Amino acid sequence: MEGLKQLLSNNVRKFGMIIALIGIALLFQILTDGILLTPLNVTNIIMQNSYIIVLAIGMMLIIITGEIDLSVGSVAAFVGAVAGVLMVTMDFPVFAGILICLAIGAIIGAWQGFWVAYVNIPSFIVTLAGMLIFRGLTLVVLQGQTIAPFPDGFRGLSSAFVPDVFGGEGEIQLFTVVVGIVLSVVYILSELKIRRTDLKYDFKTISFPLFIVKLVLFTIVINLFTYVLAQYEGIPYVLIVLFVLIIGYTFVMNKTVIGRHIYAVGGNANAAQLSGIKTKKMKFWVFVNMGVLAALCGMIFAGRLNAATPQAGNLFELDAIAAAVIGGASFTGGVGTVFGAVIGALVMGVLNNGMSLMGIGIDWQQAIKGLVLLAAVAFDVLNKNK
Amino acid sequence: MSERILEMNSITKTFPGVKALDDVNLDVRKGEIHALIGENGAGKSTLMKVLSGVHPYGTYEGDILFQDNRCEFKNINQSEELGIVIIHQELALIPELSIAENIFLGNEQATKGVINWNKTIIETRALLKKVRLNVDPEEKIKNLGVGQQQLVEIAKALSKKVKLLILDEPTAALNEEDSENLLQLLKEFREQGMTSILISHKLKELLKVSDSITVLRDGQTIRTYRRTEEEVTESMIIKEMVGRDLTELFPDRVYNVKDKVVFEVKDWSAYHPLDVERQILHNVNLHVKEGEIIGIAGLMGAGRTELAMSLFGKSYGKKITGTIIKNGKEVSFKTVDQAIKNGVAYVSENRKEFGLILIDDVKNNLTLANLDRISKHNVLNTSKEVVEAENMKQRMNVKTPSIQQKVVNLSGGNQQKVVLGKWIFTDPDVLILDEPTRGIDVGAKFEIYKIINDLAEKGKSIIMISSELPELVGMCDRIYTLCEGEITGDIAAKDATQETLMTYMTQKGRS
Numbered sequence: 001m002e003g004l005k006q007l008l009s010n011n012v013r014k015f016g017m018i019i020a021l022i023g024i025a026l027l028f029q030i031l032t033d034g035i036l037l038t039p040l041n042v043t044n045i046i047m048q049n050s051y052i053i054v055l056a057i058g059m060m061l062i063i064i065t066g067e068i069d070l071s072v073g074s075v076a077a078f079v080g081a082v083a084g085v086l087m088v089t090m091d092f093p094v095f096a097g098i099l100i101c102l103a104i105g106a107i108i109g110a111w112q113g114f115w116v117a118y119v120n121i122p123s124f125i126v127t128l129a130g131m132l133i134f135r136g137l138t139l140v141v142l143q144g145q146t147i148a149p150f151p152d153g154f155r156g157l158s159s160a161f162v163p164d165v166f167g168g169e170g171e172i173q174l175f176t177v178v179v180g181i182v183l184s185v186v187y188i189l190s191e192l193k194i195r196r197t198d199l200k201y202d203f204k205t206i207s208f209p210l211f212i213v214k215l216v217l218f219t220i221v222i223n224l225f226t227y228v229l230a231q232y233e234g235i236p237y238v239l240i241v242l243f244v245l246i247i248g249y250t251f252v253m254n255k256t257v258i259g260r261h262i263y264a265v266g267g268n269a270n271a272a273q274l275s276g277i278k279t280k281k282m283k284f285w286v287f288v289n290m291g292v293l294a295a296l297c298g299m300i301f302a303g304r305l306n307a308a309t310p311q312a313g314n315l316f317e318l319d320a321i322a323a324a325v326i327g328g329a330s331f332t333g334g335v336g337t338v339f340g341a342v343i344g345a346l347v348m349g350v351l352n353n354g355m356s357l358m359g360i361g362i363d364w365q366q367a368i369k370g371l372v373l374l375a376a377v378a379f380d381v382l383n384k385n386k
Numbered sequence: 387m388s389e390r391i392l393e394m395n396s397i398t399k400t401f402p403g404v405k406a407l408d409d410v411n412l413d414v415r416k417g418e419i420h421a422l423i424g425e426n427g428a429g430k431s432t433l434m435k436v437l438s439g440v441h442p443y444g445t446y447e448g449d450i451l452f453q454d455n456r457c458e459f460k461n462i463n464q465s466e467e468l469g470i471v472i473i474h475q476e477l478a479l480i481p482e483l484s485i486a487e488n489i490f491l492g493n494e495q496a497t498k499g500v501i502n503w504n505k506t507i508i509e510t511r512a513l514l515k516k517v518r519l520n521v522d523p524e525e526k527i528k529n530l531g532v533g534q535q536q537l538v539e540i541a542k543a544l545s546k547k548v549k550l551l552i553l554d555e556p557t558a559a560l561n562e563e564d565s566e567n568l569l570q571l572l573k574e575f576r577e578q579g580m581t582s583i584l585i586s587h588k589l590k591e592l593l594k595v596s597d598s599i600t601v602l603r604d605g606q607t608i609r610t611y612r613r614t615e616e617e618v619t620e621s622m623i624i625k626e627m628v629g630r631d632l633t634e635l636f637p638d639r640v641y642n643v644k645d646k647v648v649f650e651v652k653d654w655s656a657y658h659p660l661d662v663e664r665q666i667l668h669n670v671n672l673h674v675k676e677g678e679i680i681g682i683a684g685l686m687g688a689g690r691t692e693l694a695m696s697l698f699g700k701s702y703g704k705k706i707t708g709t710i711i712k713n714g715k716e717v718s719f720k721t722v723d724q725a726i727k728n729g730v731a732y733v734s735e736n737r738k739e740f741g742l743i744l745i746d747d748v749k750n751n752l753t754l755a756n757l758d759r760i761s762k763h764n765v766l767n768t769s770k771e772v773v774e775a776e777n778m779k780q781r782m783n784v785k786t787p788s789i790q791q792k793v794v795n796l797s798g799g800n801q802q803k804v805v806l807g808k809w810i811f812t813d814p815d816v817l818i819l820d821e822p823t824r825g826i827d828v829g830a831k832f833e834i835y836k837i838i839n840d841l842a843e844k845g846k847s848i849i850m851i852s853s854e855l856p857e858l859v860g861m862c863d864r865i866y867t868l869c870e871g872e873i874t875g876d877i878a879a880k881d882a883t884q885e886t887l888m889t890y891m892t893q894k895g896r897s
């Protein structure tokens with residue numbers, strides 16, 4: 001009991017958001033008479049929010065280094081537009097088109113990173129300019145028109161599902177269930193391995209019963225999730241993309257020298273500099289990274305709409321920033337986790353989806369989302385001052 | 387016996403994992419200078435934060451009586467209203483604002499919300515006169531030296547009609563002259579009836595000015611000396627502080643100085659980064675041998691830190707010229723990274739701004755400058771990191787419940803040990819220490835000296851910058867004196883006394 005209390009109080013922030021997410025989900029589950037967590041709708045929530053999650057991950061890194069990027073929505077729109085021109089108008093092969101778009105994202109990121117890192121212009125200004133520049137260029141590229149439809153291969157990125165290799169014919173997609181089981185096994189094995197090294201080095205660990213409880217809980221959550229997906233069409237491709245991004249970025253931030261350097265730059269740039277970290281280079285690359293992710297976001301969105309439109313990506317930057325902040329980022333820099341950003345994005349996503357299901361108008365949705373953002377940050381601040 | 391102004395009874399304060407104060411009593415009499423003394427992490431700053439309402443009523447146990455009234459401060463404003471003013475260990479002035487603006491910050495001289503600037507300036511001038519600081523009230527804080535900033539803090543306190551002034555290590559960053567000034571000022575205030583509580587690790591100055599001395603150890607009151615009633619000596623206090631005898635100030639050293647020159651600097655010049663006309667360093671030449679400890683002495687503004695930082699990957703200055711020779715080979719460090727990789731480390735004098743990432747934990751701070759040591763192909767071995775960080779924590783004797791504690795929660799002295807540990811972790815051949823014992827208690831100083839001696843014995847070369855001349859004399863084999871960016875002396879330890887150093891430090895070579 002004592003251990004559990006300790007564990008909770010040490011991780012209020014982390015668990016706080018997960019608990020909030022579960023709470024919001026349950027609330028809407030009741031308010032929508034159980035529609036929220038139907039297989040169809042769960043799949044929908046993932047698809048609808050995938051592009052915001054992609055942005056939120058990049059935004060989290062940006063905010064950790066103490067910067068901000070207001071241009072991501074416009075960049076996403078611009079890249080979506082270019083994708084349209086390449087693949088629809090000019091008939092480029094899908095794969096080449098995607099690579100070119102990612103490269104364009106990187107170049108845009110490098111452009112903004114250059115002004116921020118090497119010329120020392122505040123990122124707020126640079127990316128505010130970027131917001132206008134790339135929105136304008138989107139209109140130029142599209143000449144004010146909407147380009148549609150995209151080739152099937154491209155649309156698959158955001159709307160197709162992994163086929164059932166086991167050829168399950170019934171209600172349930174067998175493959176998805178198997179993936180769930182495999183994932184749980186991998187999860188349990190890796191937790192055991194971590195625990196073994198922790199014990200070997202005599203590190204602080206949670207008590208064994210608590211550890212078992214944790215394993216069981218997470219295993220249930222994983223399998224419940226895949227089971228729900230299996231009842232609809234199974235695993236969307238975009239979920240795989242998200243999974244790879246989340247695991248990859250979490251690894252980079254927690255387990256690599258680069259990740260440590262990014263945190264250090266945001267925590268105290270002077271001290272980082274004097275510790276041999278190339279602070280400018282770090283900031284530059286974090287912007288390049290954001291550019292690539294914004295490009296990915298733009299393509300997923302265009303694929304989902306099956307069209308490149310001039311209004312795409314409108315206000316995405318605010319959703320991404322809100323997700324990062326709800327997920328524990330601080331504008332003073334140096335703190336935040338990739339996992340937090342994902343949870344933050346899901347909190348916003350479930351709110352959106354739940355309110356839409358209830359038939360609440362866009363007007364009230366905006367106001368309520370604003371309040372939730374404020375409440376999340378206030379909770380954090382008050383919690384810190386305790 | 388004069389009357390009592392402040393009584394703190396059975397104060398207990400706990401932080402997660404740490405009992406910072408455990409049943410502490412403090413009894414301060416009116417019109418005295420009361421010294422508060424104890425090792426790093428003994429709880430001095432915490433006690434004063436409880437007193438001034440930084441830790442509000444309800445977050446600690448025990449009573450506070452000020453002028454015989456029970457006090458339950460919810461914030462710092464309430465204590466200031468009664469005339470209790472604290473000047474924190476970390477100065478809290480806003481660099482971009484002027485002296486006058488800083489002094490009256492939160493207490494603006496305004497009628498109906500409109501600031502009366504004339505009145506502000508005139509009052510500031512009067513206050514500055516009281517602290518004998520002769521600068522323009524409209525000067526920005528960032529243009530002042532630390533000593534002057536400290537005086538501005540005191541002026542600010544005076545503006546609040548202070549009855550009890552608390553100074554947390556006010557002289558830690560000051561040179562001797564500035565310290566002397568400040569203490570003199572406190573004595574004058576005492577004559578005018580003001581009471582002060584003074585925290586410091588410099589025992590000599592405490593003995594010079596204090597009327598009473600309270601010793602804290604591990605969050606407990608050990609005893610209070612009334613100096614009118616009993617004789618107190620430095621060694622008595624040290625013994626109470628650390629709980630054992632400490633007869634030597636400097637540890638024994640096994641000399642292992644080789645003839646081989648490891649690090650040599652030739653004709654090193656540098657200009658001010660913002661004003662490229664202004665030369666800060668003039669043809670500096672120095673060298674240090676294997677296993678040797680050299681010192682650099684100089685007044686504030688002599689260019690000691692600037693010299694060290696310009697050598698360390700050109701972290702300071704423009705138009706830098708000159709050569710660095712390491713192990714007989716000419717090297718050039720364009721970046722800090724290259725300097726570190728070449729076995730040079732620099733421990734900054736300003737741990738908060740340049741040394742530590744305060745919001746990060748002890749472990750990550752210790753390993754930051756040498757992540758290569760705990761990683762392979764850029765992937766960290768986090769288990770190894772914990773083990774190594776734990777070792778370093780023990781070696782440096784950092785007082786913290788765990789290496790996962792955020793550095794911001796450590797006491798000042800323990801933060802300093804973390805910075806030092808961080809650089810020893812890079813395993814340098816040449817270690818440049820800039821004020822390595824600033825804010826460190828006598829016991830811990832001894833430990834740090836031991837570590838330095840140890841490194842020297844193992845063949846490392848040490849360059850030590852310090853404002854405390856006795857420290858240089860006690861530790862170094864040779865001492866260079868620096869005056870206005872020029873080396874003015876190279877003095878062997880046996881010839882070095884404070885007086886000779888002082889002479890060279892103030893003697894300009896250039897005409």
Ligand SMILES: Nc1ncnc2c1ncn2[C@@H]1O[C@H](COP(=O)(O)OP(=O)(O)OP(=O)(O)O)[C@@H](O)[C@H]1O
Pocket residue numbers: 401402404405406424425426427428429430431432433475785786795796797798799800825827
């Ligand atoms: N906010 C905090 N959270 C957690 N622990 C704290 C906090 N503030 C202080 N401590 C702990 O309380 C103890 C006393 O710290 P304090 O700053 O009072 O020491 P000190 O006597 O002023 O030391 P120094 O001479 O090094 O400044 C230390 O162990 C410190 O780590």
Ligand SMILES: [Mg+2]
Pocket residue numbers: 430431432475554797798
């Ligand atoms: Mg202190």
